[in-house]
Amino acid sequence: ELALACDLRVASSRAIFGQPEINLGLIPGGGGTQRLCRLLGYGKAMEMTLTGETVGAVEALDIGLVNKVVEPEELESAAMALAENIARKSPYTVKVAKRAVRAALDLPFSEGVLAERSEFVALFDTEDKEIGVSAFLERKDAEWVGR
Known part of the structure; x- marks a missing residue:
């Protein structure tokens, strides 16, 4: 359930994912059913929740449960590379982009x-925006101010 609360997920090739609570007479209690379905x-959410069966990293990638699969020894560096890539973007624009994508979960399409x-x-x-356009035209890295 913790991974489901993340915006992006990088997994080790040895990772296993599932909703095993049904095997204990329970259901996920931390938002797992809601996040998995979304x-x-x-x-697929119903299958994983009702059977308690797990999926490996490759299947998790195929079904969209994770964004990237790497070998275990590359996991930390791959996750850091992804985070650093995003950190090089405008922090304000990243916040706005996340808000816009999340709206797709809550609003009808037209809204x-x-x-x-x-x-x-x-x-x-x-x-x-001014900094980003200038940096692009000058072919240099942007130095964002976050507004």
Whole structure:
């Protein structure tokens, strides 16, 4: 359930994922049923929750449960590389992007598109947009200010 609460997941090739609580006469109690269904869809979430069966790392990647699979000795460096990639982006724009993507879970499509458009237009008035465009045109790294 902890992995399901993360925006992105990098897994070791030896990782195993599942919802084994049913084998104990329980169900996931930390949001696992809700997050799994939103992430994988109703059918796969129902299968994993009702059977308690696990999936390996490759299948987890195939079904969208994880974003990347690496060998165990590469796990920390791969996770750090992903985090560092995101950290090089405008922190304000990352926050807005996450909010826009999350809206897809909560809003009907037509409202989500309007929310996205509103966020997109608002970013044109930010310092980070000016910094990003200038850095792109000058072919240099942006030095974000977060606003």
